[in-house]
Amino acid sequence: MRGAPLSGRLRAAFVDVAVVVAGLALLVAACGHSPREAFSSLLGGAFGSIGSIVISLLKTGPLLWTGLGVTLAFRAGVWNIGAEGQFYAGALGAAATALALPPGPFAALTALAAGALAGALWGFLPAALKVRWGVSEVLGTIMLNFVALELVSWAVHGPLQESSRFYPQSERIAESSQLAPLLEGGRLHWGIPLALLAAAALHVFLTYTSAGFRLRAAGFNPRAARLAGIAPETSWLLALCVGGGLAGAGGASELLGVTHRLYERFSAGYGYTAIAVALLGGLEPAAVVLAALFFGALEAGSGTMQRVAGIPSVLVTLLQGAILVLLVARRSSSDVAAARRAL
Amino acid sequence: MESTAPASPPDGAPALSMRGVSKRFGELAALADVGLEVKSGEIHALLGENGAGKTTLMNVLYGLVKPDAGRIEIDGRPVALDGPRAARAAGIGMVHQHLALVEPFTVAENLVLDRGPARGGLYRRAVEEAWARELAAGFGLALEPDRRVAELSLGERQRVEIVKALTSGARILVLDEPTTVLTPPEVRDLFVALRELAARGRAVVFISHKLSEVLDICGRITVLRQGVVQGTVAAAATDEQDLARRMVGHSLGGLSRGPRFPVGQARLLEVVELGVDSAAPRPAMNFHVSEGEIVGIAGVEGNGQLEICETLSGMRPARSGTVRLGGRDLTRASPLERARAGLGVIPEDRTQSGVVLEMSVADNLALRAHRRPAFRRGPFRLQSVFDANARELVAKFEVRPPDPDRAIGTLSGGNQQKLLLARELSERPTALVAANPTRGLDVAATEALQNRLLQARAAGMAILLVSTDLDEVLALSDRILVAFRGQLAEVPAEQLDRETVGLMMGGVGFPAAAREEAIRL
CATH class of the missing domain: 3.40.50.300 (P-loop containing nucleotide triphosphate hydrolases)
Structure with missing residues (x-):
C-alpha cells in the first residue's frame, strides 16, 4: 500500500469508507431505522453547530496524537498496538506532575513534557525487549496497555486519589495548571493546535531528514537496510519511543485540556482507534490529520445519533472496526503481492 | 499410465506443431505469431534470454495461458488446451525448473501421489515399488523407488520428475531450464537420459538460455527474441556466435x-x-x-x-x-x-536484501551514500544531491529507463542489479x-x-x-x-x-x- 502513488491510496481509502458507510446504511435499515435519519443526525451531531464542531475537534485531538504515534511506528516497520497504554501513561505522568507542582503555566508545560516522557518510556520498554531479546513488539505493546490501565487504576485508588476519598479519581488540576483555552471561556485548548504542529513535524522528519530516510528504508525492507549499513534497531527504538511520546503527549493534553482529572477508563479506546486512523491516513501525517478528524467526527456524531434517532451508537464502533478490517486486509494483500513479486 | 509406449503418429505429422501463437499482456506482445514444430524422436531446443517469451510459450502449451491467437496440433490433430489437465491428457509432460516433490516421501510414493489413488485407496508398498521400477525401466531410466526423496541429489530428483511427467503416457516432454541446479557430471547423466527417451520415440522440448549445452544436446534449435521467432536451425549448421546473434539481436x-x-x-x-x-x-x-x-x-x-x-x-x-x-x-x-x-556487498537475493523495492532509484542509490557530508546539511538530507548522484550513476551504468524518480521495483531485474552494483562500486x-x-x-x-x-x-x-x-x-x-x-x-x-x-x-x-x-x- 505504501508503495502505491498517493492518489491511488487516497482513492483506496475513499472506497473503503464508502463501502463501509453503505454497509452501515443497510444495517441501520435492517434494524428498522431510517438510514437517512441516521446519517442526518450523525452529520448534525458532528458538524451541525458550532458546539458540535467543537466536540468533533475535541475528539479529534487524542485520535491525532495517538494516530501519529502509531504512524511513526508503522513507517519504521514495527507494530505499535500500545498507543492506548502510552496514552494512559502520559495522562498519569501529567497528572502526577501537575498535582505535585505549584499551580501555574510552568506546571502545565512541565506536566505536558512529563506525559510525553512517560509515553516514551512506555514505548521504550517493548522496543528494548524487541531489540535485546527479540520479543515481538506486538505482544510487548499490547501487554503494556493493561499494565498502564491498572497503574492508573491503582493511582486513583491510592496516591493520586482526591483528598475526600469519595470517587476513584484524582484531584482537579488547578485552572492555572491546565492547558489554556484557545478562546476565553471556550472548550478548545492549546493541545489541539499542538497536535497539528506535531503532524507537521512528523512529516518534515520523515520526508526531509536523514534519520527519517533511514527509518523509512528500514520500515520497507529491514534486511536490505541492514546490509546497506542502516541498523533497523535504531529506527525501531526511535519510532517506538517517539511514537509513545506522541501518544503520551495525547494523554497529557486530554488530561490538562479536557478532563482536568485522572480517573479509571480515562480513554475511550483512542489508542486502539488510532490504528484505524493511521491506516486510513495511509501513514502520511497530513492524511492522518484528516483521518483523525473523520473518526473524531464519528465519535461526536454517534452520541447525537443515539439521542435523536434512537440508533445505538455501537453501530459507529462497528463502522470503525469494519474500516480497520478493510484497511488491514488491503495492506496485507499488498504485502502478499509484494512477496509474490519478490519470488 | 496404461500404455507407456508412445502411440505412433500419423505419417509425417510432427509430434507437436504450434502455429501463429500470439499473446499480448497489455502493451507487451509476449508472443507474436510464434511457430514451433517438434518431431518424434527429436530433442528440440527453445533458446532465448529471460523475458524472450519461452516460458509464456510453454505455459500456452501446458494450458496455463490462453493465447490470443494460434493453433496447436499434436500428432497432426488440433487440440484445445484449457488447463494442465487437458495438456496432460493430450500427451504433454512438463518438468519445471523448481522441482515439486514431497521430500519425506519415497520415490514410489511421490509417483503414486501424482498418479492418483491406487485400487481401494491403499498403498501397497511392494506392488507400488515394483510398478515404479518397471515404469522407469520402460523409459530407460534407473530409479530406486524405495529411497526417500530427501536423500536424493538434485540430479536424481530431476529424474524422478521426468518419470512423473511421463507417467500419464506423455509423448512430448518439456524441460524448463533443467540444468540450472545440476553439477556438470549430473548434466551429462541428464543428457544421456534425454537421448534415450528421444531414441524411444518421444519428442523433447529443451528450454535454455545456455548456448553450449543447447548445441551439445539438441538436434534443432528455435531461437526466440522479444516474442518473435528468430529462426529454427539445425545444431550441426550453426555455432555459438550465430546463436548469440539471433538471441541477443547483435554481436x-x-x-x-x-x-x-x-x-x-x-x-x-x-x-x-x-x-x-x-x-x-x-x-x-x-x-x-x-x-x-x-x-x-x-x-x-x-x-x-x-x-x-x-x-x-x-x-x-x-x-x-x-x-x-x-x-x-x-x-x-x-x-x-x-x-x-x-567492504562492498552484492547479496544473492536482490529483492530481499539488495534493494528497497518501494523506494525510488535515487533513494536506493543513496542508502549508503546519504551519510556522506555532501548529502546532508545538519540533520536534513539534500534531495538535490540524491538526484544528482542518481543521474550520474544511472548514466554511467546505462540503467533503463534513466529515471531517478521511479520506484526501483518497476525496473527489470537486470537494471536493478546494475543499480546495486553502481551503489556498491560508488563507495569505492x-x-x-x-x-x-x-x-x-x-x-x-x-x-x-x-x-x-x-x-x-x-x-x-x-x-x-x-x-x-x-x-x-x-x-x-x-x-x-x-x-x-x-x-x-x-x-x-x-x-x-x-x-x-x-x-x-x-x-x-x-x-x-x-x-x-x-x-x-
Whole structure:
C-alpha cells in the first residue's frame, strides 16, 4: 500500500469508507431505522453547530496524537498496538506532575513534557525487549496497555486519589495548571493546535531528514537496510519511543485540556482507534490529520445519533472496526503481492 | 499410465506443431505469431534470454495461458488446451525448473501421489515399488523407488520428475531450464537420459538460455527474441556466435580481462578458521583474496555459499575464527563498520536484501551514500544531491529507463542489479563480495556487469565472486574454490578447467565425511 502513488491510496481509502458507510446504511435499515435519519443526525451531531464542531475537534485531538504515534511506528516497520497504554501513561505522568507542582503555566508545560516522557518510556520498554531479546513488539505493546490501565487504576485508588476519598479519581488540576483555552471561556485548548504542529513535524522528519530516510528504508525492507549499513534497531527504538511520546503527549493534553482529572477508563479506546486512523491516513501525517478528524467526527456524531434517532451508537464502533478490517486486509494483500513479486 | 509406449503418429505429422501463437499482456506482445514444430524422436531446443517469451510459450502449451491467437496440433490433430489437465491428457509432460516433490516421501510414493489413488485407496508398498521400477525401466531410466526423496541429489530428483511427467503416457516432454541446479557430471547423466527417451520415440522440448549445452544436446534449435521467432536451425549448421546473434539481436563484444593487476603480497580479505552459523556443524574455513584478484567460489546452490556471504557481510554472526579486511579484524563488525572499512556487498537475493523495492532509484542509490557530508546539511538530507548522484550513476551504468524518480521495483531485474552494483562500486570499496551478480540478467547485461567486475579488478579491487554459474566463475576468476556441503576446497592452479571444477562440485576431492553427509541428508 505504501508503495502505491498517493492518489491511488487516497482513492483506496475513499472506497473503503464508502463501502463501509453503505454497509452501515443497510444495517441501520435492517434494524428498522431510517438510514437517512441516521446519517442526518450523525452529520448534525458532528458538524451541525458550532458546539458540535467543537466536540468533533475535541475528539479529534487524542485520535491525532495517538494516530501519529502509531504512524511513526508503522513507517519504521514495527507494530505499535500500545498507543492506548502510552496514552494512559502520559495522562498519569501529567497528572502526577501537575498535582505535585505549584499551580501555574510552568506546571502545565512541565506536566505536558512529563506525559510525553512517560509515553516514551512506555514505548521504550517493548522496543528494548524487541531489540535485546527479540520479543515481538506486538505482544510487548499490547501487554503494556493493561499494565498502564491498572497503574492508573491503582493511582486513583491510592496516591493520586482526591483528598475526600469519595470517587476513584484524582484531584482537579488547578485552572492555572491546565492547558489554556484557545478562546476565553471556550472548550478548545492549546493541545489541539499542538497536535497539528506535531503532524507537521512528523512529516518534515520523515520526508526531509536523514534519520527519517533511514527509518523509512528500514520500515520497507529491514534486511536490505541492514546490509546497506542502516541498523533497523535504531529506527525501531526511535519510532517506538517517539511514537509513545506522541501518544503520551495525547494523554497529557486530554488530561490538562479536557478532563482536568485522572480517573479509571480515562480513554475511550483512542489508542486502539488510532490504528484505524493511521491506516486510513495511509501513514502520511497530513492524511492522518484528516483521518483523525473523520473518526473524531464519528465519535461526536454517534452520541447525537443515539439521542435523536434512537440508533445505538455501537453501530459507529462497528463502522470503525469494519474500516480497520478493510484497511488491514488491503495492506496485507499488498504485502502478499509484494512477496509474490519478490519470488 | 496404461500404455507407456508412445502411440505412433500419423505419417509425417510432427509430434507437436504450434502455429501463429500470439499473446499480448497489455502493451507487451509476449508472443507474436510464434511457430514451433517438434518431431518424434527429436530433442528440440527453445533458446532465448529471460523475458524472450519461452516460458509464456510453454505455459500456452501446458494450458496455463490462453493465447490470443494460434493453433496447436499434436500428432497432426488440433487440440484445445484449457488447463494442465487437458495438456496432460493430450500427451504433454512438463518438468519445471523448481522441482515439486514431497521430500519425506519415497520415490514410489511421490509417483503414486501424482498418479492418483491406487485400487481401494491403499498403498501397497511392494506392488507400488515394483510398478515404479518397471515404469522407469520402460523409459530407460534407473530409479530406486524405495529411497526417500530427501536423500536424493538434485540430479536424481530431476529424474524422478521426468518419470512423473511421463507417467500419464506423455509423448512430448518439456524441460524448463533443467540444468540450472545440476553439477556438470549430473548434466551429462541428464543428457544421456534425454537421448534415450528421444531414441524411444518421444519428442523433447529443451528450454535454455545456455548456448553450449543447447548445441551439445539438441538436434534443432528455435531461437526466440522479444516474442518473435528468430529462426529454427539445425545444431550441426550453426555455432555459438550465430546463436548469440539471433538471441541477443547483435554481436557481443566479449569479455576483456584487461591487464592483470600486479598481485602484491597484500592479502586484502582474509578468512581464518571461520566457523559459520548454520544448523549442521561445518568445518572451519580458510581463504584469502589479494589485491587485484578475483577469487571464485563455485558450487551447486545450497552448499554453504549463502552462509559464507552472509557471514562476510555481517548479516550472520560468526561462530568462531576471524575475518580481516586490510589487516583490520571485522569478525564482529556491523555492516556499516564493514562498509567503512572498505567492504562492498552484492547479496544473492536482490529483492530481499539488495534493494528497497518501494523506494525510488535515487533513494536506493543513496542508502549508503546519504551519510556522506555532501548529502546532508545538519540533520536534513539534500534531495538535490540524491538526484544528482542518481543521474550520474544511472548514466554511467546505462540503467533503463534513466529515471531517478521511479520506484526501483518497476525496473527489470537486470537494471536493478546494475543499480546495486553502481551503489556498491560508488563507495569505492577495496574488497567486494559479489553473490550471483548476473543471475537472471540477459546476455548483454551479464557481459556489461562482468566487464565492470574485471575493470574493478584491474583497478586493484579484491573480489570474491560467489556464483552457481560455472561458466561465469571460470571466465572471471584468477583462483577458484569449490563449495560442497558447507566445505571449501581450492582447485589446484594447474587444473582450473571445467572438468576438474565440475567433479569437485559433485564432491570429488573433499574428505569422505562430506560426501557421507551428502548421502545421509
